[in-house]
Amino acid sequence: MNENREFFYRRLHSLLGVLPIGIFLIQHLVINHFAAYGSDSFNKAAGFMHDLPFRFVLEWVVIYIPILYHAILGVYIVLTGKNNARRYGYFRNLMFLLQRVTGIVTLIFIAWHVYQTRIITIFTQETIDFDFMEAILTQPFFFWFYLIGVISTTFHFANGLWSFLVTWGITVSPRSQRIATYATLLVFLGVTYLGIRSLLAIGMGV
């Protein structure tokens, strides 16, 4: 495996983006969506996740380490590419560019999101619940920051899912790749709905 290190790293990068990160993203947004049923509902759901046994291990193994790996190799991938969508404005090349742009935007968003809800709260000893998020999301700047961050994340996930299917040799024929484009578009719309609905519920009270 030594001589195939790059191949292995890239395949691991692709795999981690979906498993566990993609699954975690969906789970996270589904839990958030409880906000649409009121603050008690949200607090109950978030509390359940918070009180899961071995939470520390789960968070590091399922969330932090995979995202850190995906982010570090991702930045390297962005830096070794030379975007040429101006000259070659084909749909897939635009998606290639957007995947890199949303990757960086998502990295900034997640870094801030983790700092704001996980790191700083260690020192302030605040409870992270509906009221905590409401205090953030009722500020117009943060509402838009979270909105852009969430859409960037869901796009990166859905379009990454399309690449995942190609990278793992699941969609080989042009027809299957085209259908996968529509399927991942539906994934994008669905997951984005969950995210925006939760933000509206917490930030706007609707």
Place this chain on the structure above:
Amino acid sequence: MEATKQETVTLIVTRQNDPSSAPYEETFEVPYRENMNVISALMEIRRNPVNAEGKDSTPIYWDMNCLEEVCGACSMVINGEPRQSCAALIDKLEQPIRLEPMSTFPIVRDLAVDRSQMFDSLKKVKAWVPIDGTYDLGPGPRMPEKKRQWAYELSKCMTCGVCLEACPNVNDKSDFIGPAPISQVRLFNSHPTGAMNKGERLEALMGEGGIGSCGNSQNCVQVCPKGIPLTTSIAEMNRATNIQSFKNFFGSDTNY
């Protein structure tokens, strides 16, 4: 009708005197003839190397060979599109015609580039059928006609470099070999005799700068002058290299 025809052809050429000097643009006006292509316009400049300002210049240096779009030597970027200059008809091009060398390759001089990296990649992935030996091996297995017709399409690759030029992941910062040699692995791995060494080719694709560096921008399949299904080849080789790596790691002994 003849009178309405444009009498001259304007070409703006990006030139460079040697591999290390700075590029510059030079404009040329050449007399129009019917059915001209970019090569015949360049030949006209070579015959009379005077630029549009009327100053003496030097003949433009470019690479060419077959003049029928099968050798791949005369690739250059014409009006922003990488393609073969022999197949680029002046009547079908918007003027002024801009000619640039393919920027992803080292420039030899003017429009001529060094495509050695592509031939090195073909060596790296062993894009051939090894039959040399000390005695006659006899006839190989037969190939179904349907498969031959399919494989013929992949064999049309002329190593012209257009797919590498359009690929955002083939550049100075990356050692990605590009789409063409990946598709050649698919061609030789599907050949009945070539398939006897398919593991070696897949191992090469899994090496440095191999298939892992593909970013799925799919520009290659859009620009390929031969219409080779490059992205289908890449996806199929993705599948094949994954299976190969599972065989290698989980310990099957049929991973040759």
